[in-house]
Amino acid sequence: MSMQELIWGVVGLLLTVMVLSYLIGDNLFFRIAGYILVGVTAGFLTVLVTRQILWPYLIQPVAYGSWLERLWVLIPLVLALLLVIGQFKRFEGAGRVPLAFLAGLTAAIAVGGSVFGTLIPQMRAVVDGFAPSSWYATPGRPWMRIMEAVFMLVGVLGTLSYFHFGRRRRQEHTPGDEERPLFLEVLKKVGEIFIGVTLGTVFAGIFLSALLAMIDRIEFIGDFIFRLLGGN
Amino acid sequence: MKKIFPIFIAIGTGLTVLAGYFFTLQLAPVLGLLINWGIVLVGLAGLIGIGYLLKMHVTRVAKQQKGGFYSVIVLVTFLFTAVAGFILTPEDAFFRNWVLNIIIPVETSLLALLAVTLLYGSLFIIRSRGWTPMSVSFLASALASLVFSLGYLSPQAGSVAADWINFIRRLPIAGIRGILIGMALGGVIVGVRVLLAMDRPYDGDK
Missing domain, CATH: 1.20.5 (Single alpha-helices involved in coiled-coils or other helix-helix interfaces)
Structure with a gap:
C-alpha cells in the first residue's frame, strides 16, 4: 500500500466511522463529518460552476471572443449583473428581469417537457395496451395482456382521482357539498391501493440501494484494515 | 413600466421557447442562445446561493453564536477546496x-x-397509519419486491406462473403512470399560469 493510498484510505475510514456513529445517537463526530461534506461540496460546486459555466459561456467570449461574440454575450452579462445587483436591498427591483427571464424559460420548458415527454407517451402507453396487436406481440397468454391493460387503466384513473380535490361550484353552501361523487370515492379507494403498491416498490428499491451502500462501507472498512495489517 | 417589463420578458422568452417545439429547425439557433443564457443565470444563481450560505456561517463565527465551531469547519473546507480547485x-x-x-x-x-x-x-407504518388499504398494499408490495429481487422466483418462461409473476411485477407501473401524468398535468398548469402572467414568481408582490 502506497503512502497516498494509506492517507486517503484513513480519511475515508475516519469519515465512514464518523457518519455511522450516528447509529448510537447524534454526536459531535457525525456533525463534523456533515459540515465537512457541506464545505467541500460548496467549494467543489463553486469551482465547477466557475470553470465549466461562467468561464466558457461568459468570461471567455468577453475576454477573447470576436466583436460579434462579445455583442451576443452582452445580454447574459447584463442579466447576470442585474441578478447580482438585485441581491442588495436597495436595488431589489433589478433582480426581477433576470428572474423573469428564467421563469419564462423554465415554464416553457416545463410545459413542453410535460406534454411531449410525459403526458403523450404515458397516455399512449395506457391506450396501446388495448391494441389487439400488442396482445400477440410477445409469447404468452393474450387474456393476461388484456387483464394487464385493464389494470393499468384502472390504476392510472384511480391514482389520478386520489389526487382530485375539486368541488362542485355552487352559489349556496349546503351540507352535501363536502362529499365527492360516489364513483370518484370508489376510484379514490382503488387509487389508494395502486399508490401503496407503487410506493412499496419504490421503498424496496431505495431500501436495497441503501443496504448495498451499507455493505459497501462495511466491506471497505474490513478491506482497508486487512490491507493495513499486511494482507494482499 | 417597472412591473410590465419583467412580465414582457417572461412571456416573450416562454413563447419563443414554446414556439421552438413546433418550428424546431427555424428556431434552433435562438433556442440554443436562450438556453445558454439560462445556464449562465442558473450557474450564477447557484453561486449566489453558496454566497448566502457562507455569509450565514461567517456571521455565526463573527457573532460567536452557537454552532460557530461547525461554521469554522465549513469555511475552512470550503476555502481549501475552492482555492485548490482554482489553482490546480x-x-x-x-x-x-x-x-x-x-x-x-x-x-x-x-x-x-x-x-x-x-x-x-x-x-412503524401500521402503528402510525393503521390498517388502511394503502398501508397494507405498501407493505405487501415492498415485501413482494424484495422477494422478487432475491432472484429465487424464476419459473420457466411461458408458464402460467411466469406470466403471473410478470403481471405482479408490472403492477406498480400503473401507479407510477398515474403519478407521472398527475405531475405532468401540474407542471403544465403551473407553466401556463406563469406564461399568462397569472403567477409571477419573479415579482415580489405576487
Whole structure:
C-alpha cells in the first residue's frame, strides 16, 4: 500500500466511522463529518460552476471572443449583473428581469417537457395496451395482456382521482357539498391501493440501494484494515 | 413600466421557447442562445446561493453564536477546496482525491444510515397509519419486491406462473403512470399560469 493510498484510505475510514456513529445517537463526530461534506461540496460546486459555466459561456467570449461574440454575450452579462445587483436591498427591483427571464424559460420548458415527454407517451402507453396487436406481440397468454391493460387503466384513473380535490361550484353552501361523487370515492379507494403498491416498490428499491451502500462501507472498512495489517 | 417589463420578458422568452417545439429547425439557433443564457443565470444563481450560505456561517463565527465551531469547519473546507480547485484544475489528481475521498465515503455512509431508518420506519407504518388499504398494499408490495429481487422466483418462461409473476411485477407501473401524468398535468398548469402572467414568481408582490 502506497503512502497516498494509506492517507486517503484513513480519511475515508475516519469519515465512514464518523457518519455511522450516528447509529448510537447524534454526536459531535457525525456533525463534523456533515459540515465537512457541506464545505467541500460548496467549494467543489463553486469551482465547477466557475470553470465549466461562467468561464466558457461568459468570461471567455468577453475576454477573447470576436466583436460579434462579445455583442451576443452582452445580454447574459447584463442579466447576470442585474441578478447580482438585485441581491442588495436597495436595488431589489433589478433582480426581477433576470428572474423573469428564467421563469419564462423554465415554464416553457416545463410545459413542453410535460406534454411531449410525459403526458403523450404515458397516455399512449395506457391506450396501446388495448391494441389487439400488442396482445400477440410477445409469447404468452393474450387474456393476461388484456387483464394487464385493464389494470393499468384502472390504476392510472384511480391514482389520478386520489389526487382530485375539486368541488362542485355552487352559489349556496349546503351540507352535501363536502362529499365527492360516489364513483370518484370508489376510484379514490382503488387509487389508494395502486399508490401503496407503487410506493412499496419504490421503498424496496431505495431500501436495497441503501443496504448495498451499507455493505459497501462495511466491506471497505474490513478491506482497508486487512490491507493495513499486511494482507494482499 | 417597472412591473410590465419583467412580465414582457417572461412571456416573450416562454413563447419563443414554446414556439421552438413546433418550428424546431427555424428556431434552433435562438433556442440554443436562450438556453445558454439560462445556464449562465442558473450557474450564477447557484453561486449566489453558496454566497448566502457562507455569509450565514461567517456571521455565526463573527457573532460567536452557537454552532460557530461547525461554521469554522465549513469555511475552512470550503476555502481549501475552492482555492485548490482554482489553482490546480478539477482534473488534477490531488484535487480529485480530496473531493472524491470526502464526498463518496460521507454520502455512501449517509445512504447506509438510510437503510436502518427506512427499516425502522417501515416497522412503524401500521402503528402510525393503521390498517388502511394503502398501508397494507405498501407493505405487501415492498415485501413482494424484495422477494422478487432475491432472484429465487424464476419459473420457466411461458408458464402460467411466469406470466403471473410478470403481471405482479408490472403492477406498480400503473401507479407510477398515474403519478407521472398527475405531475405532468401540474407542471403544465403551473407553466401556463406563469406564461399568462397569472403567477409571477419573479415579482415580489405576487
